[in-house]
Amino acid sequence: MQGMMKISLITYLLWGIAIVGFSQDLEPAQKKNKWGYVKKENPQKFVIKAKFEEAYPFGKWLDSSFAFVRNGSYGIIDRKGKWVIKPNYDTIFTQKKLGEVLLFAKKSNESFLLNRKGEIVSEGFGSVEPLNKEVFLAVKNNQMGILLRKNDVYETILPIEFDYVSVVNFKNTLFQVKKNGKIRFYDLTTKKFSEEYDKHQSIRIRDTATYETFIVVEKNAKKGLIDEKMNFIVNIEYDNIRHFKEKRKSTIFELTKAGKKGLIDETGKTILPIEFDGFLYDQNASYITALKNNLFGLYDTTGKQILNHLYEDIRFWKEQNVFQVSKDKLQGLVSTEEKIVLPILYKNLMRVSYQTPCYILATKEKGKNILALENNTVQQISQEDFEELIAIEPPQLKFIGKMKGKENVYLLDEKKLKKTLKNDYDEITTFNKTFYKVRSKGKQYFLDKKTEKLTALPPHTLLLNEDALYMTEDRKFKKYTEGQPEGTFYLEQDEKAFFWNINTQQLTPTERIIPFSSDNQMLKSQNQPLQNRERNTQKTRKK
Numbered sequence: 293m294q295g296m297m298k299i300s301l302i303t304y305l306l307w308g309i310a311i312v313g314f315s316q317d318l319e320p321a322q323k324k325n326k327w328g329y330v331k332k333e334n335p336q337k338f339v340i341k342a343k344f345e346e347a348y349p350f351g352k353w354l355d356s357s358f359a360f361v362r363n364g365s366y367g368i369i370d371r372k373g374k375w376v377i378k379p380n381y382d383t384i385f386t387q388k389k390l391g392e393v394l395l396f397a398k399k400s401n402e403s404f405l406l407n408r409k410g411e412i413v414s415e416g417f418g419s420v421e422p423l424n425k426e427v428f429l430a431v432k433n434n435q436m437g438i439l440l441r442k443n444d445v446y447e448t449i450l451p452i453e454f455d456y457v458s459v460v461n462f463k464n465t466l467f468q469v470k471k472n473g474k475i476r477f478y479d480l481t482t483k484k485f486s487e488e489y490d491k492h493q494s495i496r497i498r499d500t501a502t503y504e505t506f507i508v509v510e511k512n513a514k515k516g517l518i519d520e521k522m523n524f525i526v527n528i529e530y531d532n533i534r535h536f537k538e539k540r541k542s543t544i545f546e547l548t549k550a551g552k553k554g555l556i557d558e559t560g561k562t563i564l565p566i567e568f569d570g571f572l573y574d575q576n577a578s579y580i581t582a583l584k585n586n587l588f589g590l591y592d593t594t595g596k597q598i599l600n601h602l603y604e605d606i607r608f609w610k611e612q613n614v615f616q617v618s619k620d621k622l623q624g625l626v627s628t629e630e631k632i633v634l635p636i637l638y639k640n641l642m643r644v645s646y647q648t649p650c651y652i653l654a655t656k657e658k659g660k661n662i663l664a665l666e667n668n669t670v671q672q673i674s675q676e677d678f679e680e681l682i683a684i685e686p687p688q689l690k691f692i693g694k695m696k697g698k699e700n701v702y703l704l705d706e707k708k709l710k711k712t713l714k715n716d717y718d719e720i721t722t723f724n725k726t727f728y729k730v731r732s733k734g735k736q737y738f739l740d741k742k743t744e745k746l747t748a749l750p751p752h753t754l755l756l757n758e759d760a761l762y763m764t765e766d767r768k769f770k771k772y773t774e775g776q777p778e779g780t781f782y783l784e785q786d787e788k789a790f791f792w793n794i795n796t797q798q799l800t801p802t803e804r805i806i807p808f809s810s811d812n813q814m815l816k817s818q819n820q821p822l823q824n825r826e827r828n829t830q831k832t833r834k835k
Contacts, residue, residue, distance in 0.1 A: 340373035414446035
C-alpha cells in the first residue's frame, strides 16, 4: 500500500499488533491509486468508495467501528465512510510504553495522545514518558510538566512550563519542579506545592518492599528535613543534615549546628542532643560511638549511654559481647555494664579465634601471651610470657613462639600450647605449605613440616616460594615460577638468578627478573643515552 506509514514487521511483533484482531467484514482495497473498503465475500464491490490516499483496516489501533484514512492529512471515518474526525493530523503513530501501546497524532509540530475513537485527549507536547500507568512526564520546547490519566483522558496537573521535573518518592506521588533556579515540591495527592528552596537532597530509605523518602531542603545556606508529604521534621536552621543510619523501620539523622552534632529519629525526636563532636556507627552491633572532648563514649540507638566518655577508641566484639577499649594508648576489655573484663594494660589485643572460648594474642610492654576469653572471664594460657609470638597458618591455631632466645612452632589445643617441633631454632619463618625456613648456628635450612628433615640452603639474597608474583611492564602479574623446572625454586645471589633444585642441590642459571615499578621506569629513563632521552622528550611534546 503506497504512502502508508512505514512501520517494520519487527515493530509490529514488539507492539503485539495482530491483524486478526481487526474487523474483518470490511477490508481496504485499491482502485485507480485510490483506497476504499470492500466486503471480504464480495471484493469487487466497494462499500465505501475508493477516494482516500491511504486506508487502514477498521479496528487497527482504534475501536472496531473506526478506521484511519488519509487525504492530505489523517482523519477517521466510521463504517459508513462518514468523517468522524476530519483530516487534520499530519501523521499518526504508536509507541509501546510499560507494556501498553499508546496512540499518538501529530499536527503543527505538536504531538497529542488519542483515545480509541481517535479523539485528542491531552494537550500538545514534544514527547512523553510514562512514570507508571497513570502518571506521564511531558516535554515541550525544553520545558517539562506532568500528565495524569483518568478514564483515558490525560489531565495536565503540572503545566509544561518548568525547567526540570523529577519524581522524588517511590510511590510517584511527590515531584520536584525547578523554575528560574528555585525548587519546589508538588504533592499529587493533595495537589499542593511546597514553599521554594535553593537546593535539596532526596534520601530513599528501604522499608521492607518499598522505600520511604526524606528530603533535606536548603534555603539561605541553612538546612531542614521534610517527609514525602512535605511536612517538616526539623526546621531550616542547621548547617548540615545527613542520613546517619538505616535499620529497616528505624532511621537516624545527624544534625550539625555551630560545629556540634546531634541525632534525631525519623519523627524529629532527639536521640542525642547537639553537643557532640562526631559519631561512628557499628551497623552489626546497633551501637553509636560518640566523640566528646576528644574521648569516645557509647550509646544505643535510643540514646541510652552504655560506656562513659573515657576512651581513645571503642570496638565491639559481637561474638563475645564485650568492648575492646583504648586508654592512654593501652588496650583492655570491658563488659556492656562497663565492668573490667581485662585490665587496660596491653599494647595490642588481637583475636585469633572467634568461637568460644575466644583466643586473644595479647602484647604487653615486654612479652606476649595467649588469653582465653569465656563468659567474661579471661585465662592466661602460658605461665611464662613469650619474647615473640606470631600467629601462622590460619584457621589452625598455630604460632611461632620465641622463648629464651629460641623459637619453636606451637599448637593451641584445649587451652594448652604444645610444641610441634622436636628441636628449637634461632629463627623460624613459614615458606610454603611443605617447608619452614629456619636458621640455626648461622646457617639456613628448609625444614620439612611433616618429617622435620633439614635441607641446607645455598647462599642467597632472595628465595621465593611457588606462589610469589611480580608485575610486568604492561602492569600484569606473573608468577616467578612461570617456565620454571618442576621441583625448583627461584633464587638470587646479588645480581645473579638461578633455579635451585632442592633434591639435587643443583643451581641452574636463569635470567634475573626485575619487577616493574615507577622507580625502575625512572631509573631506566635516567640510564638512557642523552640523545635518546632528548628524542623521547620531543615525542612527548609533539603529542
